[in-house]
Amino acid sequence: MTSTPRPPSPSPSPSQSPSPSQSPSPSQSPSPSPSQSSLSSSSSSSDEEAAVNSFQVDLRGLVDLLSHHLYSSPRVYVRELLQNAVDAVTARQAHEPGARVHIRLSATAGRVTIEDSGIGLTAAEAHSLLATIGRSSKRGGEHGLETTRQEFLGQFGIGLLACFVVARQIRVVTRSARDPEAAPVEWLATDDGSYTVRELAHDARPEPGTTVHLEGRPGSEEWTEPAKVERLARDYGSLLPYDITFDDGEGGAPRPVTDRPAVWDRPFPTPAARRVALAGQCARLFGFTPLDTIDLDLPVAGVRGVAYVLPEATSPAHRAGHRVHLKGMLLTDQASNLLPDWAFFVRVVLDTDTLRPTASRENLYDDETLAAVREALGGRIRAWLTELAASEPERLAAFLRVHHLGVKSLARHDAELLGLMLPWLPFETSDGSMSLEEFAAAHSDIHFTPTVEEFRQIAPIAAAHGLGVINAGYTYDADLLALLPSVRPDLKVTELDAGAVTERLDPVPTDVELSLAAFLSTARTRLEPQACDVVLRAFQPVSVPALYLDDRQARQERDRTAALDNADSLWSGILGSLRGSGPRARLVLNHNNPLIRRIAGLPDATLTGTAVESLYGQALLMSQRPLRPADSTLLNRAFLGLLEWATHSVENPKDAQ
Template sequence: MKGHGVSNRAETLEFQAEARQLLQLMVHSIYSNKDVFLRELISNASDALDKLRLASMVDKDLDVDTADLHVAIEVDRDARTLTVRDNGIGMSRDEVVQVIGTIAKSGTAELLRKLRESSDAGASQELIGQFGVGFYAAFMVADRVELVTRRAGESGGTRWESSGEGTYTVEAVADAPQGTAVTLHLKPTDAEDNLHDYTAEWTIREIVKRYSDFIAWPIRMTVSRPGAEGAEPTTEVQTLNSMKALWARPRDEVDEAEYHEFYKHVSHDWADPLEVVHMRGEGTFEYEALLFLPSHAPLDLFSPQGRRGVQLYVKRVFIMDDCEALMPNYLRFVKGVVDAHDLSLNISREILQQDRQIQVVRRRLVKKVLGTVRDLKAKQPEKYRTLWTEFGSALKEGLIDDTENRDTLLEILSVASTHDAAEPTDLAGYVGRMRDGQADIYYATGESRTTIENSPHMEAFRAKGYEVLLLTDPVDEVWVERVGTYDGRTLRSIAKGQVDLDTEEEKAEAEAERERQRTEYADLLTWLGGALADQVKEVRLSSRLTTSPACVVGDAHDITPTLEKMYRAMGHEVPAVKRILELNPGHPLVTGLRKAREQGGSEESLTETAELLYGMALLAEGGELADPARFTRILADRLTRTL
C-alpha cells in the first residue's frame, strides 16, 4: 500500500495488487448467501463492545462510558443506506489502515488461488472464512461503504470510504462518536427480489434472529409503527435479539442451527462445525464450556502466529481471545467459549498459566475433547475420518508432551499401512493382525507413501508378508521415538538396527550360508569400510534386501537423518551421525565388485564404484547426496563407457 503518513486531509490509498483482485471477487459476489454480510458486521461490533468493557476494567483511567453498550442498526429507505453502529473500542487511524485498509494481511495469494480453483459457491464461503475478510462481504450488497470510527480514549476520529474499485480514502474527523459506524450504500434491488431488500424491517429481523440472536449485547433498531386513524406514525426502539448466552442454556434447549451460528460467530468460519462439545463443571470451581471441532483445518494451523481458538469469559464478561492456558497447543484447532464463575475479571495471561483451578479446567476440557474424538471413531467413522484428515498431524503432537492423555491419543491414532492401500489403520488393528511369533510393531518414515514403499528397507518385509506402518508426517519422526511402545510391543523402525525375519527353522537352514558369505565378503567389507570411512561407520551384509544392491540404515538408537535435519532447522546443535551401509550379497553389482577387487581392479575405478553404490542407496531411500555433481559426473563417465 502507499501513503501511510498521518494527515488531517483526505488521502486516497491503493489496495495491494492481490487485495484488489480479491476485492473484485467480493464485489461480484462469490457467496451464494448474501445475508451473511450483516452477521459479519454485527459480529465485529460485538467484538468491539467486548474489548471496550475489558479495557475499562483493566484501565481505570480510561475515560469511556460503558453504561449502555449496544449495537444499533439504522436504515434510511429513501437513501437506501444501512448502518451498523457500535459504541465499542473503536479504531485509531493506524488501525484503520492496517486492519480495514488491507484485506487478509497474510495468505491473500493462496486464497486467490484456491478461490479460482473452486467452482462450488459453498466451498468459496468456507475459504473466505479461513482468511478473516468478513468485513468485505459488505461489498456484495453495497456500491459504496463508509466507516467512521474513534478509538476509546482518543479525541479525534477517522473516516474510511471505498467503492471497491481498487482504492480507498482515509481522513481525520473531529466529531466522531466513540466506537465504529459502518454505512452501506446499498445496490439497487430488483422489484421482485423482496428477499434481498436490506432496508426492509422484516428482512433485518429475520437475519438477526437467524444469525445473531445469541450475541451478548442488545442489537437495537428504530422501527416505525402506523399511528391511530389520522395520526402520524410513531417510532420506537426495539431490541432484536434475545441475548441469551448459549453456553449457559441446557443442551436440550438449544437446536443445532443455534450451535452452528454461534460457532461461526466465535470462529469467523463459514462452514458448520463437525461436532459440538457442550459441558458444565460444578463443585469447588464452576464453569460452562461450549467447544467445537471444526470441519476443516485453517490455513494457519501450523503457523506460530495462528489463532488458538478458545475464548475466556468470567461470569459472562469477555476476558480474552485465544486463551492458551485453557487448551494445549496440539488442540489449537478447537474453537469455542469457556465461562468461569470464580476468576477475577482482570486476570492476566501470566497468572492464568499458574492458576490451579484453570489447570483443573484444562485437564477436564482436554479429556472431554479427546473422549469426543474417540466416540466419533467408534460411532461416526465418517466424521472421525474427516477430523483425522484435517487435524491428525496436530493431534499427533500431543503424543510427544501430553503423557497424561497418551493412551487415549494412541487409541484414536490413525496411520497408513501396507495392509490396505486405501484405508488407514489404528494400532489395535495392527496388533490384531500381527503374525505368530512377531514381537515388534514395524514402521517406516519418509516424505511420502510412494517413497517408503519403494525403499530398499521394505524388501524383506514385503517378501515375508510383514505389515509395516507408513509414517509420512514430520511429527511422526518424533512421537514414535518418544512413545516407544504400544500394548507392551516395541515400535521398531525398519531402517534401524539388524533385521531378522526368519523363523526358527529358516534360521537353522540359513546360518551356514550366512557364515559362508561373511567369510567370502570379509575382505570387500573391510575395504569398503575404509573407502567410505567419511560417509559410513560400518559396512555389513544385509538380511533385509532381496532386489536392491545396498541400503543405508541406522543403529538401533541413532536419530534419523530427517530428525537430525529438523533439530538443525530449529537451531539445535546436533552432531552428524554416520550410518551403516548394508550390502545384498546376492546382487550382481555386489558380487561383481567383489570379483573385481579380488582380481586386482583399478583402485580409482573400484573407489568410484563404491561411491556410486553408496549414493544409489541414499537416493533409493529418499536421502540427499553430499556432492550431487561428483555423483553425476562419475555416473555419466560409466554410462559413456558402455556405449
C-alpha cells in the same frame, strides 16, 4: 506520548457544584481540583512544608494513547458506551430492587446516543467521576455499591473518556436515583480537554438515568454510521443481561440488540434441533459448520459455553482465537490462551464471570485463575473424547480421521488416554496405515525409525522380511511410542538399528560369499574413509541393489569423527580418547540384484571400486539423508569415473572387452 502541561485553574469541588448561573463556559475550561485529580504528588522535609501540586493531563495525548496504544481499534467506543450503561443499570437495581430498567442506543450520521434508566449522577459526581482519569463509581464503597461491585463490567475507571477516540464532543445529561431532589445535570466536554457542568431544569430529565450524546470527529464517519454502530452493538452486547434496543432514526421500530439466553442455554425439543442451532451459531461466528460440538459447562469456574470442532485438519502451530464474553459483554474474539495447546482442533465461545480482563479489556489476563480454567476446559474436552470412545465409536472414528494429531498431542502426556485410544489412533507402519493395537497384534517387537526418510527407505524391505517398523518421524509419534510400554508392558519398542535389519535379511551361502571375497575386500577398502562397512545379503525386492543403514550410535560416531578432523590438538586428544567400538553405518548389497552380481564379476579392481562408490552414493540419496562434504566429493568422483570409463570404452572397444 508527549503531553503539554497547563497551569492549574480553580474549579469547584464536588461539594460546591456550580449552579446554572455559575456554570463556566467552555472557554473557561475548569480543571479538576487537586482532590479530584487521578494523579497527585506531595513532598515535605523537616525544615519546611512543600506545596501540593496536581499532575495535569493532556486529553489529546490521552486520546492518542487510547486509540493507538491501549485499544486495537476505535470500535471499542461502542463497548464503552454499553458498559457504562449496563453498570449504571446494575447499580440502579442494587439501590432500588425491582426498578424497571432499559438501555436504548441510536445513531444517525455523525451522532451516536445511548440512554439508560440507571443510577445517574449528581453534579458533584459528574465533576468527580466523569472528568478524572482513573476514577470510577465502582471503586471502594463511597456510593454503597461495594456489595455489587463484582456485577460491574468496568474495572479500570477510564470510562467515558475512551469515546474521544471517535468523538469531537461528548454531552451527558444525567439525573441521580440516589438523590431524588437533585436537579438533572449536563456535563459537556470537548476533545481539547475542557468541560462544563451545569444543572438543568427538573423537566429536562424527569426520570433517573443518563443519556450520552456523541458528536463524531472529522475522519471518524465510518464508526458512527448507523449500520456499523448496530453491528458493533450486537457483536459486543448480544448476551448482556438487560434488554437493549437500537434505533437508526429512520422511523422504524427499535430493533433488539440482545439475544438471550445464549444458544447453548436455550431449551430445544430434541438434541438434533439443538445441534442444528449450535451449528448455525458456529457458522455465523466462525464461518464453518462444525464436525461436532462439546458443551463447556463449568459452574464452579463460572464458565458456560461450547467448543466447536473444526471440520478440517489444522496445524498444531495455528492458534486461532476464541470468543470470550465477560458477564455477557464480548471481551475478545481472539483469546489464544484460553485452552491447552493440544486443543487446537476446536474454536470456543463462552461467557464467564470469573476471569480477569487486561487493562484494554480486549483479552484475558493470564493469571492463576485462567490457568485453572484452562485446565478445567481441557479436562472437559478430554472427557468428551473418553465418552465417544466408550459409547459412540463411529463419531470418534470420524473425528480422529481429521484431528488425530490433537489427540496424539494430548495422549503423549496421558498414558490412560493413550490406552483408550490405541484402537483408534492411526500410525504409518511397514504393514500399512493402522492403529497401534492392530500393529501390536502382528508384532510383539516393535521397531521405529526416527525420520520419515529412513522409514520410506526401509519399509518395503522390512515388510518383505516380516520386520515390524513404525514411522516415528511424524509429530508426536516418537513420544507415543516411548510411552507405549507403560500401557502395554508385553510390547518391546526399540529404535531400528542396522544390525536388526541385517539379521532379518537372508544370508548368502558361505561358498558364494567366499568366492566374492576379493570384491567385498575392494568394496570395504573404498568405503572405509566414509566409516561405512559393506555386507552382502539376499533380500526383496530384487529391484533394490543396495541399502544404506545406520542408527543413532553410528551417527554419533560419525559426528565425533568429523569433529575430531576439524578440532585443534587439545580437543583432538579429548575426542580421540572417546573413540569407541560402536556400530558403523552399513551398505547392504543385494545379491539377488543382477547389477550387483555383474559388478562383483568385474575384472578391473579400479572400476569395481568406482561402481561400489556409485552404489553407496545412490543408496545414500535414496535414504534422503543430508550429505557430508566427504559424501559429495565421493559422488562427484564416482560419477566422473564412470563417465570416463564409458567414454574410454567407446573410443577403445577392445579395452572394454
